[in-house]
Amino acid sequence: MSKASLQFENVSFSYENGHEEKEILNTLSFDVQNGEFVSIIGPSGSGKSTIFKLITGLNQPANGEIFINETNYSNRLGKVGYMPQQDLLMPWRTIIENAALPLEIQGMKKREAYDKVRELLVEFGLNGVEHKYPSELSGGMKQRISFLRTVLSGSNVLLLDEPFSSLDAITRLSMQEWLLTQWQKLKLSILFITHDVDEALFLSDRIFVFTESPVRKFVEVNVPLERPREIRDIHTPAVIEVKEQLIEQLRMGSTQ
Template sequence: MNKPVLEFNKVTFNYRQNQDPILDRIDLHIQEGELVSIIGPSGSGKSTIFRLITGLEQPSEGDILVNGENSINRLGTVGYMPQQDLLMPWRTVLENAVLPLEIKGMKKEEAKVRVKELLEDFGLKGQENALPSNLSGGMRQRVSFLRTILSGSNILLLDEPFSALDAITRLSMQEWLIQQWIKWKKTILFITHDVDEALFLSDRIFVLQQKPITIIQEVTIPLGRPRTIRDISNPEIVSLKEQLIDQLRTKVSI
């Protein structure tokens, strides 16, 4: 059985003292090599969980373990890919991609050699000298994901990375992400508002209710791997999708 690489043990969090907690003594465990999605209404605490994992916030109570270690200083221990690609507009694809290696202290020329070896796998061969403004949305996200991979962490947090893409590009990026996940053998925690996306990508889905979150519902996806987008038309998956949508709908205040 794979070992847990990310654990929340009785974690409580609020942004200000004397304020109702957003998370209230929650437990969460993710195993090595899993791809887990988080879904929930806007404002339900999805991004708060990411901020706690990355170390940008600290729990009011409880423990957060990354790779078995309970450390207050978690900054830099996980790879993070935000919704916006945050590419530096004045840097080329190659110069953007080498940034995490430069931050680690690798010599610039050595970093460029390392990145050039990966460009073809990431669909970026021939684009190394292009500026972000000349790239499609899908290519920009590939650069962003390459940068996240080069952080060196075994845990990657992806915060709605495909939400700004058109439907066809988004589907292509989902299929591409699964290929990269299998190849790199990373553990991925993926925030999305798209139930189809969560069902297609995930081993498990964490469903967040409205605050305060006292328990995280876990849904195991009854699909094997490899899988294709057609698999989410399976009657069992369609039924599960309807259940999830109905459940999320009841939690949204209009």
């Protein structure tokens, strides 16, 4: 039986808004299993990014428990890998220096860190760019480096917050295909935020649809696709039916 890489158990969270509190999550529970790819979709302000902040330890729940690989850490900082919308590569550091940053933070010596990065650059199809600067790379290449840096956090749990939203359509599709290849090779557990229904269907095992505020529960959709899969597979009748259901759920949520 598969174990959970990530669990929320009755988690509640509120932001202070002046003299009032705005409740974002109310006794929310869910899990992500080992090696599973789960996407969250929902309107802006529905609590998606709040969940990431809670998982990374930037925020703490008012109530409930968060488990990473079945452990409830008092300090979750550094326990998961996080990839934001923007690549956040440091423009004054070369690619190898950027990619090695999480290893240096962990205390690894520079030479050892650079050797490890070089090995992965080859695996990630990025060999030959280690001495370039971010400004010399395309958007897709920079996101590959950002993903590599996230992997080097050492965690099997990765949080990806709309990482391809700024890319053009062709590059975005290429990156989606590349991400699936890396995910399957590395056997990672991924929680992925997106506003793109097609992207969620193509990438995910399950999709969580956030429509209510505060979030107490959500609609959970199993993607009816086997793996490996190709982008054309999302145009099959079964997936089109699920897509229509997802869009209807989002429309209902936006009118509440």
